[in-house]
Amino acid sequence: MTGTGAKSEHVTTDTLKTDPSKTDQIKTGPFTRLLIAERGAAAVRIIKSARAMGLTCVAVYSRADQDSPHVSLAQEAVLLPEEALQSIDALIEAARSSGAQAVHPGMGALAESAALAQACLAADLIFVGPAPEVLALVGDKAQVRRALGAANVLCVPGEDAEDQTAEALAAAAERIGYPVMIKPAFGVAGQGMRLAEGAYAFDTALAAVQEAALTAFGAGEVVLERALDEPRALEVQVLADAEGGLLHLGTRDCSIQRHHQVVLAEAPAPGLTAPQREALVTMAFAAARAVGLVGVGTVEVLIEPDAEPYCAEVTPRLSAGFQATEAVTGLDLVQEQLRIAQGLPLGRTQDEILSDGHAMTVRLMAEDPAAGYQPQAGRLVLWQAADDAVVEAGVETGQAIAPRPEPLLATLTAQGRSREESRQRLRRAVQKTLALGVANTRDLLMQILDQDAFRLGRINTGFLGEHLPCPGAAPLSPQEIAVAAALFYWRQSEAATKAAPALPAELLSWSNQGALRRQLRLRATQGGLDRALIGRDGALTLRLEDHSGNLWVFIGDTLAVLSRDARGQVRLDGALVALDAAVFAGAQLYLATEARSYALMLEPPRRPLRAPRAQGDLLAPLNGRVRGVFRRTGDLVQEGEVLMTIEAMKLSHQLRATCTGRIVALPVVAGDQVSRGDLLVRIEATEGALEGALEGAADWL
Numbered sequence: 005m006t007g008t009g010a011k012s013e014h015v016t017t018d019t020l021k022t023d024p025s026k027t028d029q030i031k032t033g034p035f036t037r038l039l040i041a042e043r044g045a046a047a048v049r050i051i052k053s054a055r056a057m058g059l060t061c062v063a064v065y066s067r068a069d070q071d072s073p074h075v076s077l078a079q080e081a082v083l084l085p086e087e088a089l090q091s092i093d094a095l096i097e098a099a100r101s102s103g104a105q106a107v108h109p110g111m112g113a114l115a116e117s118a119a120l121a122q123a124c125l126a127a128d129l130i131f132v133g134p135a136p137e138v139l140a141l142v143g144d145k146a147q148v149r150r151a152l153g154a155a156n157v158l159c160v161p162g163e164d165a166e167d168q169t170a171e172a173l174a175a176a177a178e179r180i181g182y183p184v185m186i187k188p189a190f191g192v193a194g195q196g197m198r199l200a201e202g203a204y205a206f207d208t209a210l211a212a213v214q215e216a217a218l219t220a221f222g223a224g225e226v227v228l229e230r231a232l233d234e235p236r237a238l239e240v241q242v243l244a245d246a247e248g249g250l251l252h253l254g255t256r257d258c259s260i261q262r263h264h265q266v267v268l269a270e271a272p273a274p275g276l277t278a279p280q281r282e283a284l285v286t287m288a289f290a291a292a293r294a295v296g297l298v299g300v301g302t303v304e305v306l307i308e309p310d311a312e313p314y315c316a317e318v319t320p321r322l323s324a325g326f327q328a329t330e331a332v333t334g335l336d337l338v339q340e341q342l343r344i345a346q347g348l349p350l351g352r353t354q355d356e357i358l359s360d361g362h363a364m365t366v367r368l369m370a371e372d373p374a375a376g377y378q379p380q381a382g383r384l385v386l387w388q389a390a391d392d393a394v395v396e397a398g399v400e401t402g403q404a405i406a407p408r409p410e411p412l413l414a415t416l417t418a419q420g421r422s423r424e425e426s427r428q429r430l431r432r433a434v435q436k437t438l439a440l441g442v443a444n445t446r447d448l449l450m451q452i453l454d455q456d457a458f459r460l461g462r463i464n465t466g467f468l469g470e471h472l473p474c475p476g477a478a479p480l481s482p483q484e485i486a487v488a489a490a491l492f493y494w495r496q497s498e499a500a501t502k503a504a505p506a507l508p509a510e511l512l513s514w515s516n517q518g519a520l521r522r523q524l525r526l527r528a529t530q531g532g533l534d535r536a537l538i539g540r541d542g543a544l545t546l547r548l549e550d551h552s553g554n555l556w557v558f559i560g561d562t563l564a565v566l567s568r569d570a571r572g573q574v575r576l577d578g579a580l581v582a583l584d585a586a587v588f589a590g591a592q593l594y595l596a597t598e599a600r601s602y603a604l605m606l607e608p609p610r611r612p613l614r615a616p617r618a619q620g621d622l623l624a625p626l627n628g629r630v631r632g633v634f635r636r637t638g639d640l641v642q643e644g645e646v647l648m649t650i651e652a653m654k655l656s657h658q659l660r661a662t663c664t665g666r667i668v669a670l671p672v673v674a675g676d677q678v679s680r681g682d683l684l685v686r687i688e689a690t691e692g693a694l695e696g697a698l699e700g701a702a703d704w705l
Contacts, residue, residue, distance in 0.1 A: 035105035035130055039099040041107060041108065043064070043072060045415060065082075065084070068406040100127065106131070106132060112192070113192050115321035121134070133320060143191075152295075160306060163228050182200065184199075196216045238255055240288035242301050246298055254359045265324070270365070271362070284313060302319040327417040362421070367414075372476070380679075381406055384402065384442060387400050399439070435584070452468075479532040486564035489559075491574070520549070522550070525606070537559065544559075620643075620687035623684065630672050635647050637667050645661045663689045667685060
């Protein structure tokens with residue numbers, strides 16, 4: 005089947021059985037009250053599906069996400085401290101106190117937690133997922149490789165060395181052959197992996213993986229695999245009930261990834277022949293049987309051109325992009341999970357499952373692609389969901405977004421009769437979906453869908469690195485800046501008019517020396533500015549002239565003329581500006597156009613330096629929690645001295661003094677949550693640092 009046809013995918017395979025010996029510790033049975041251990045968009049989706057089945061849903065939340073839609077959507081909600089939301093004991097107690105009979109672990113790390121499944125079993129609660137021993141098996145990449153090998157499932161060539169010394173692992177890498185992928189032996193699939201191109205890079209990559217794995221997963225063991233040459237990442241969705249029934253829902257392509265995590269998924273996987281699909285399904289059934297899967301799971305496969313497919317992972321949960329499979333099969337996979345957990349059989353045969361058309365799903369993340377996909381925090385000043393796609397969102401306008409390792413805002417799914425039709429529908433839906441106030445991946449998703457290589461189906465795991473290596477790097481155009489400057493100016497003018505209502509209309513925008521002139525200083529807070537236009541502090545100074553309705557904006561050598569028509573629509577050099585949104589939030593202006601979203605901040609005009617005084621502002625380099633503060637206001641500090649630490653993604657980052665001097669402002673304390681760019685420490689430099697200030701004084705005058 006090619007990527008543009010409208011044929012339905014249907015692989016005929018006899019229904020297989022899982023091994024009952026691996027499922028005897030699973031607890032199933034009827035339940036009416038369900039605790040959802042997930043938050044955000046995933047929790048919203050689970051709650052909607054569960055409520056449609058008549059179940060009473062209990063949500064969990066902290067004060068940081070008390071305004072999240074999942075809290076109001078559930079019939080009940082339990083408030084927990086932020087750190088307790090990953091605590092198994094706290095979640096079990098929340099289930100008990102709320103009267104829940106079952107726990108849905110969500111779609112992240114908790115769904116793969118053998119400890120949570122075991123705790124549910126001990127507390128006589130139904131865990132929506134496989135038995136503890138199954139989760140323990142698939143969570144250990146070394147053990148699962150052995151189990152799959154025993155079942156004659158072809159895995160990626162590699163070694164699960166019992167000897168974890170650096171020397172033994174380096175020798176194993178030589179046997180495998182470089183390049184080598186170093187993977188944490190435990191934890192969520194895809195997280196913490198690093199590539200070693202050759203022996204020269206192995207020791208550094210190994211140490212980084214071991215440290216990250218120990219911090220995130222509590223175990224530093226690794227598995228080594230040969231790094232394939234930019235393969236496709238395919239998945240087969242499988243369903244398995246407690247009686248041994250096993251079905252598949254076809255294939256999915258999840259090749260477009262960042263940091264080994266899915267950005268876009270589509271079903272069915274394009275460009276596969278019928279024999280290839282048959283081989284993938286056969287492999288998926290064998291892998292599911294080998295681990296004793298019960299529930300809704302995914303078998304992940306890597307395949308290079310003209311090569312046999314390799315089984316990479318068996319994921320015992322709903323994985324990213326499952327909505328594309330739902331769209332083409334018409335099944336609700338969350339409800340399938342819940343029915344299996346209730347002890348019900350699958351209730352259909354393989355021949356009854358058909359695939360209709362083509363569907364694509366994208367994940368909109370609160371991440372900044374231009375900053376290495378760093379998770380973002382802030383407040384959404386506008387959330388607007390497309391009305392012509394299936395949007396599963398966990399946010400709303402005005403909601404505070406806290407930084408998280410998996411900062412999912414929403415998923416968008418579009419279906420069409422062909423791959424191209426689904427692509428076009430999804431592209432329109434992404435454009436119409438706005439999340440202003442927090443940097444996110446909306447623009448990146450539009451760029452992916454616009455790429456000729458994607459449209460032609462030429463995709464693999466190296467797609468982003470090849471086609472969009474520096475997303476968001478293009479600076480704002482003079483025209484984009486001019487539109488923002490005009491909106492700032494008109495807003496100020498309207499505020500001034502309200503403050504002086506007695507001024508005759510004919511005197512507005514009038515000056516006895518010609519056009520009314522003004523300067524504005526703008527700083528980009530989302531998007532970049534051309535370095536040739538900005539000062540040393542990163543701000544851009546613009547000159548504006550108001551010619552009685554026509555606003556002239558001078559940006560470098562560019563003159564832009566802006567005006568507003570009778571309906572308030574903005575025109576640039578006579579042409580209508582297509583603005584999807586323009587929202588003010590204090591001194592910031594957030595804009596969205598057909599091409600991208602961006603934000604600019606209006607800064608106060610600069611005043612001349614009366615007395616040169618060097619200052620060192622220490623700003624938060626990322627989103628995180630202040631872990632320790634080692635100095636106080638008034639303390640003298642040396643340049644390079646560690647002043648505080650910030651914890652982000654379970655890693656600790658040291659922040660050092662930017663100059664020698666005295667601390668004059670310290671607005672944070674240990675335990676505070678901070679966002680990238682927040683002021684942490686202000687240092688007034690001592691005499692030895694004044695030379696730098698004097699050198700820069702000309703820029704201020």
